[in-house]
Amino acid sequence: MTARNTYVRPMTGWYRRNPHFVAYMLRELTAVFLAAYAGMLLAGVIALSRGPEAYAAFQEFLASPLSVGLHVLIFIAAVYNAYTWFRISPKAMPPIKLAGKRVPDRVIVVSQFAGCAGVFIVMLLLAGGL
Amino acid sequence: MPDRREIDIEVMRYNPETDSEPHMQTFRVPFDEDTSVLMGLQYIKDHLDGSLTFRWSCRMAVCGSCGKMVNGVPKLSCKAFLRAYYPGKLRIEPLEHFPIVRDLAVDQTDFLEKLEAVKPWIIRKEEKPLSEGTYLQTPEEMADYQQFSSCINCLLCYSACPQYGLDNAFTGPAALSLLHRYNADSRDEGKSERMPLVNSEEGVWGCTLVGYCSEVCPKQVDPAAAVNRNKVNSTMDYFLRFLTPRGGVDS
Numbered sequence: 370m371t372a373r374n375t376y377v378r379p380m381t382g383w384y385r386r387n388p389h390f391v392a393y394m395l396r397e398l399t400a401v402f403l404a405a406y407a408g409m410l411l412a413g414v415i416a417l418s419r420g421p422e423a424y425a426a427f428q429e430f431l432a433s434p435l436s437v438g439l440h441v442l443i444f445i446a447a448v449y450n451a452y453t454w455f456r457i458s459p460k461a462m463p464p465i466k467l468a469g470k471r472v473p474d475r476v477i478v479v480s481q482f483a484g485c486a487g488v489f490i491v492m493l494l495l496a497g498g499l
Numbered sequence: 500m501p502d503r504r505e506i507d508i509e510v511m512r513y514n515p516e517t518d519s520e521p522h523m524q525t526f527r528v529p530f531d532e533d534t535s536v537l538m539g540l541q542y543i544k545d546h547l548d549g550s551l552t553f554r555w556s557c558r559m560a561v562c563g564s565c566g567k568m569v570n571g572v573p574k575l576s577c578k579a580f581l582r583a584y585y586p587g588k589l590r591i592e593p594l595e596h597f598p599i600v601r602d603l604a605v606d607q608t609d610f611l612e613k614l615e616a617v618k619p620w621i622i623r624k625e626e627k628p629l630s631e632g633t634y635l636q637t638p639e640e641m642a643d644y645q646q647f648s649s650c651i652n653c654l655l656c657y658s659a660c661p662q663y664g665l666d667n668a669f670t671g672p673a674a675l676s677l678l679h680r681y682n683a684d685s686r687d688e689g690k691s692e693r694m695p696l697v698n699s700e701e702g703v704w705g706c707t708l709v710g711y712c713s714e715v716c717p718k719q720v721d722p723a724a725a726v727n728r729n730k731v732n733s734t735m736d737y738f739l740r741f742l743t744p745r746g747g748v749d750s
């Protein structure tokens with residue numbers, strides 16, 4: 370029954386219309402940076418398989434300002450990606466019940482950040498001290 | 500009566516008989532602490548332009564018919580107040596992603612068809628006779644679906660969903676929440692009838708978890724949760740069909 374002379378509004382530029390959509394598009398964009406990082410790791414493995422010279426060249430590239438800058442960018446993107454997914458993860462999992470009561474979404478979100486911070490600190494200690 | 504301020508309300512107008520596209524028209528409306536956006540529109544209709552067309556009924560956030568875009572955000576116009584926008588102005592448009600019938604009224608046909616398609620009623624393999632009494636349920640079993648049963652079909656979540664706007668084949672947040680409401684009900688036995696829709700591209704997999712639907716929902720239904728939990732159910736359903744004789748989640 371859509372014979373009426375209705376008007377359908379265009380979707381052009383929808384991702385600019387609302388801060389929520391901008392944040393969503395940024396989240397999706399971070400995937401490109403994560404893929405770039407995976408590509409870099411793969412390049413390292415390939416360099417390793419080609420012998421010591423190739424690997425030394427790869428290490429040299431890693432130490433270059435370009436690579437350091439890229440790593441900083443990728444790190445920021447990865448943190449933002451994790452942040453957005455941690456925030457919405459309670460929506461993507463079946464409700465968790467403890468002693469018959471549903472664990473509140475906020476507790477799930479906070480414990481993910483806490484877990485991540487814990488792992489980060491352990492890794493820093495391992496890298497620095499041991 | 501000291502509090503008598505005025506605010507500009509810009510309203511989208513569209514007359515299907517004469518206009519090829521909508522345009523905006525501004526009205527100046529008096530308001531006080533209690534004037535809702537809906538009352539502002541009613542003031543325009545009663546005093547300034549009787550031809551302004553919009554839907555409403557209960558004026559108390561129950562019926563779900565007064566949804567509009569207010570400054571780009573989907574809102575129940577009876578639950579939003581003019582004072583919150585003062586001294587700025589308001590821009591009121593029909594709910595996004597739906598065809599405009601006239602002014603602020605949209606065509607809801609597409610949603611109504613989707614709602615019917617999810618079979619939003621309790622399905623029993625065998626109805627028990629009335630003489631055997633009602634179907635019983637514990638408070639815990641009720642808690643599993645109660646939030647999803649609060650939906651008032653206001654369509655704010657569809658206006659918050661760019662995936663629906665880009666391709667309205669997607670079943671969308673409210674219909675999928677209501678589907679989940681019945682699947683999660685301990686009295687229901689119709690899950691296998693609803694799973695093909697859940698599993699399809701038009702079902703939960705059309706969702707990319709933008710998540711804005713849950714923010715705008717006036718009834719805390721959390722449609723994004725209903726949709727995304729069913730991605731888990733849909734995946735289980737897919738693998739279970741290889742393991743169980745008749746396939747599917749509830750066999």
Ligand code: SF4
Pocket residue numbers: 649650651652653654655656657672673676715716717718719720721722
């Ligand atoms: S899920 Fe919420 S926003 Fe969507 S139609 Fe139902 S009540 Fe409205």
Ligand code: FES
Pocket residue numbers: 555556557558559560561562563564565566575576577578
């Ligand atoms: S008029 Fe009923 S919800 Fe607003």
